[in-house]
Amino acid sequence: MFTRRTALLGAAFAATAPVLLGRGIAAASESMTPVGLPADLSTLTRRKVELVRPPFVHEHEQVAGTGPQIIEFTMTIREQKMVIDEEGTTIQAMTFDGSVPGPLMVVHQDDYVELTLINPESNSMPHNIDFHAATGALGGGALTLINPGEQTTLRFRATRPGTFVYHCAPGGPMIPWHVVSGMNGAIMILPRDGLKNEKGEPIRYDKVVYVGEQDYYIPRDEDGNYKEYDSPGDGYSDMLEVMNGLIPTHEVFNGAVGALTGDNAMTSKVGETVLIVHSQANRDTRPHLIGGHGDYVWETGKFNNPPEKDNETWFIRGGSAGAAMYTFLQPGVYAYVNHNLIEAVSLGATAHFKVEGDWNNDLMEQVSAPGPIPRG
Structure with missing residues (x-):
């Protein structure tokens, strides 16, 4: 049914990207009004969780202490200019809660995720959210498409344990544009009885961090300098040309x-x-911890599958999130990289862990320091 709201969504696309008039309307046509019997969740308790900025993760239990709950989250969509390198290059980013990636959400299998998504009037575009962990309605994308000045609440049951990407998916070429402008994140759904090793034995982590890998496509001017724009829509056509390369x-x-x-x-x-949760919403990547390993690696991020052990490098498919667990054994600085080393060194896909503690010479020892080659 074509409604006034659908018309507004279409108009928003037309105003933002005139070249897409006709194709951009797909976002509005994918929206829907669900019809079904209401679920009776009256016996479930509710718990409100405040999300935090990555790489940090909100407090949570590794093993569920109760039966399934309704876990309430709120995220605000923020369109904002961000500086992305040491040269001051900027992007008109589109974000969940103002960070790239958006916050990591953590629940347990069979919990209900209830997200209130807010699109402030100060924004310029419609947005929505597609949870790869959810079932139906384009991962919730068809139920959450909102104009500036609107909000919506989506609830879905977390039926499958693992790590999963979420991202904005407003329709047509707008989907990759919003994703590579920063609008993606991840959710981790833990088994109710916690993580297990390949033998089915419980394993625990002391800390979890969230690394979201982001590819950007910044246009250059005729002199080779990166361009800067006053709003996301101003750079759309130029950015689309770079993206398509x-x-x-x-x-x-x-x-x-x-x-x-x-x-x-x-x-x-x-x-x-x-536990390192690593997502890439758009491109394949190859995480590697230099000087360390993946003691346990869920390469596809799905905890129903037994983890691989002792990996040197693992593979995260574009549009997914994986998880790796490692116990640090030596102090120092560990580089955590995309082991396409061109992307790590030249394009920026590098992180560091600073690890405190005592050195273990049994694991590694400098037998002799660098010095002149002996003569004779």
Whole structure:
């Protein structure tokens, strides 16, 4: 049914990207009004969770202490200019809660995720959210398409344990544009009895961090300098041309070059077990911890599958999230990289862990320091 709201959505697309008039309307046509018997959730308790900025993750229990609950989250869509490298290059980012990636949500299998999504009047475009963890209605995308000045609440049952991507999917070419402008994140659905190793034995982590890998496609002017725009829509046509070349200008962790290095490095200590959740909403990637390993790796991010062990590098498919667990054994700085080393070194896909503790010479020892080659 074509409604006034559908017309508004179509008009918003037309105003933002005139070249897409006709194709952009697909976003509005994908929206729907669900018809079905209401679910009776009156016996379930509700718990409100405040989301936090990655790489940090909100407090949660690794093993569910109760039966299924309704977990309430709120996210606000923020369109904002972001600096993404040391040269001051900017992007008119589209974000969930103001960060790239959006916050990691953590629930348990069979919990109900209830998200209130807010699109402030100050924004310029319609937005929605597609949960790869959800069932039906384009992952919720068809039920959550909202204009500036609107909000909506979506609830879905977390039926499958694992790590999953969520992203904006407003329709047509707008989908990749919103995703590579920063509008993606992840949700982790833990088994109710916690994580297990390949033998089915319980394993735990001391800390969880969230690394979201982001590819950007920033247009250049005739002199080769990166362009800057006053609003997301102003740069759409130029950015689409770069995107269609399939070669990113930047490949970064958590929104910008250096976002997880130097003073922003993640921290740990010898003997601490860290679970690293890594998502890439658009391109394949190959995480690697230099000087460490993946003790347990859920490469596809799905906890019903037994983890692989002792990986040097693992593979995260575009449009998915994976998880790796490692116990740090030596102090120092560990580089966590996309092991396409061109993307790590030249385009920015590098993070650091700063690990405190005592050195173990049994694991590694400098037998002799660098010095002149002996003569004779």
